[in-house]
Amino acid sequence: MKTIQVINRNVLGVISENDINSLQAAANSAMEKLHNGTGAGNDFLGWLHLPSETPEALLDDINATAKKFADCEYVVAIGIGGSYLGAKAVIEALSDSFAAYKPANGPRVVFAGQNIGEDYLHELKGLLAGKKFGIIVISKSGTTTEPAIAFRMLREMLETQEGKSFAAAHIVAITDAHKGALRKLATEEGYKTFVIEDNVGGRFSVLTPVGLLPIAVAGYDIKALVAGAKSMEIATAAAGNIAETYAMTRNALYRTGKKIEILVNFNPKLHYFAEWWKQLYGESEGKDGKGIFPAAVDNTTDLHSMGQWIQDGERTIFETVISVGDVKYTEVIPSDEANLDGLNYIAGRRVDEVNKMAELGTQLAHVDGNVPNILITIPELTEQYLGELIYFFEKACGISGYILDVNPFNQPGVEAYKKNMFALLNKPGYEAESAAIQAKLNK
Ligand code: PA5
Numbered sequence: 001m002k003t004i005q006v007i008n009r010n011v012l013g014v015i016s017e018n019d020i021n022s023l024q025a026a027a028n029s030a031m032e033k034l035h036n037g038t039g040a041g042n043d044f045l046g047w048l049h050l051p052s053e054t055p056e057a058l059l060d061d062i063n064a065t066a067k068k069f070a071d072c073e074y075v076v077a078i079g080i081g082g083s084y085l086g087a088k089a090v091i092e093a094l095s096d097s098f099a100a101y102k103p104a105n106g107p108r109v110v111f112a113g114q115n116i117g118e119d120y121l122h123e124l125k126g127l128l129a130g131k132k133f134g135i136i137v138i139s140k141s142g143t144t145t146e147p148a149i150a151f152r153m154l155r156e157m158l159e160t161q162e163g164k165s166f167a168a169a170h171i172v173a174i175t176d177a178h179k180g181a182l183r184k185l186a187t188e189e190g191y192k193t194f195v196i197e198d199n200v201g202g203r204f205s206v207l208t209p210v211g212l213l214p215i216a217v218a219g220y221d222i223k224a225l226v227a228g229a230k231s232m233e234i235a236t237a238a239a240g241n242i243a244e245t246y247a248m249t250r251n252a253l254y255r256t257g258k259k260i261e262i263l264v265n266f267n268p269k270l271h272y273f274a275e276w277w278k279q280l281y282g283e284s285e286g287k288d289g290k291g292i293f294p295a296a297v298d299n300t301t302d303l304h305s306m307g308q309w310i311q312d313g314e315r316t317i318f319e320t321v322i323s324v325g326d327v328k329y330t331e332v333i334p335s336d337e338a339n340l341d342g343l344n345y346i347a348g349r350r351v352d353e354v355n356k357m358a359e360l361g362t363q364l365a366h367v368d369g370n371v372p373n374i375l376i377t378i379p380e381l382t383e384q385y386l387g388e389l390i391y392f393f394e395k396a397c398g399i400s401g402y403i404l405d406v407n408p409f410n411q412p413g414v415e416a417y418k419k420n421m422f423a424l425l426n427k428p429g430y431e432a433e434s435a436a437i438q439a440k441l442n443k
Pocket of ligand 1: 080081082083138139140141142143144147201202203204283411
């Protein structure tokens with residue numbers, strides 16, 4: 001049966017099998033902490049058995065809710081961080097590059113609340129003006145500033161454009177079961193809601209309604225996505241699995257001074273998958289003065305911008321390449337009698353064959369340049385395999401965080417900018433911080 005695989009042969013030379021195997025005891029202990037709930041952050045392990053424990057009825061409810069937007073041209077998914085990146089990653093990976101997020105007879109999914117760009121919001125309002133649209137507002141805490149601003153503006157627009165009752169029927173809120181401003185508003189306005197369970201952190205929430213509802217609205221098969229994740233949950237349940245291998249290898253590399261991991265793809269549809277991965281690993285591991293810095297490149301595009309650095313710059317990096325087996329379509333390079341561009345040597349060959357040779361050539365060059373390569377293969381970009389890949393990275397992240405000896409499930413550092421922003425905006429309750437920050441700025 002086809003599945004995703006992890007191939008490590010291109011790290012050897014920089015680290016040895018022994019270096020990797022020396023982390024086996026730490027990996028075993030990490031697996032135990034995850035499975036027995038005995039590690040730091042053990043109140044956030046709800047993601048671990050999510051694929052196998054998600055009731056069919058919830059998936060049916062999500063699919064039925066997605067259909068409620070059938071009379072809309074657009075659905076705006078509002079959220080940031082873990083309340084945005086998973087849906088964006090999966091939808092991008094599965095969508096037509098030029099008809100993005102548009103199922104045959106359904107609405108197009110667009111995103112908001114993932115930034116505070118005034119022009120972005122203005123242009124989005126321009127797109128939605130005079131069109132029927134719906135809103136999925138996603139915030140676990142229900143208080144995050146970026147999505148709250150976008151929701152306030154777009155809700156007002158929707159109510160003005162279509163009336164309060166259309167708006168109430170076309171707004172779905174995904175939030176905490178009881179707490180937060182969004183829960184209160186949803187209850188008062190009678191919005192359909194889905195719950196984000198307390199024990200699932202934002203960056204581990206793509207397989208909850210947070211990710212699944214926008215993905216279903218975009219027309220993709222959430223049952224296949226969850227089934228893929230479930231097969232990886234089973235495949236990584238016992239010791240000696242591929243999530244352990246990846247976690248041990250990246251930690252062994254980190255210990256030899258490879259401080260930066262670059263997630264590489266040769267398929268432009270994976271750009272946002274890498275953004276999701278960056279959040280997953282960055283927020284989970286970058287703490288207590290430790291952590292591999294997660295970066296990403298889209299090749300071959302970035303070989304013409306970052307290629308020099310990767311080939312030849314400071315040797316503190318390693319690469320993890322996500323290699324996609326089959327593409328969806330066939331395109332063949334035509335032959336040309338004049339051959340002025342000199343391309344006839346590849347005439348008659350598929351574009352993907354050239355891409356695959358670029359991938360292999362890059363891998364060999366980077367290994368020669370002392371950049372170790374971990375290779376992750378995914379047979380093709382389908383819901384099933386993306387589900388597998390998502391769960392694989394989540395499980396490996398939990399193991400890796402515990403090998404690194406951090407709490408992989410908190411993100412205390414994210415609060416620092418919020419505190420300063422609230423102080424600068426004179427938010428009620430931040431009077432002392434406002435005074436302190438003004439004194440600092442006036443120095
Ligand atoms: O992973 C996380 O916990 C964060 O990235 C959150 O998802 C992000 O800050 C958004 O939070 P919320 O869903 O509470 O609005």
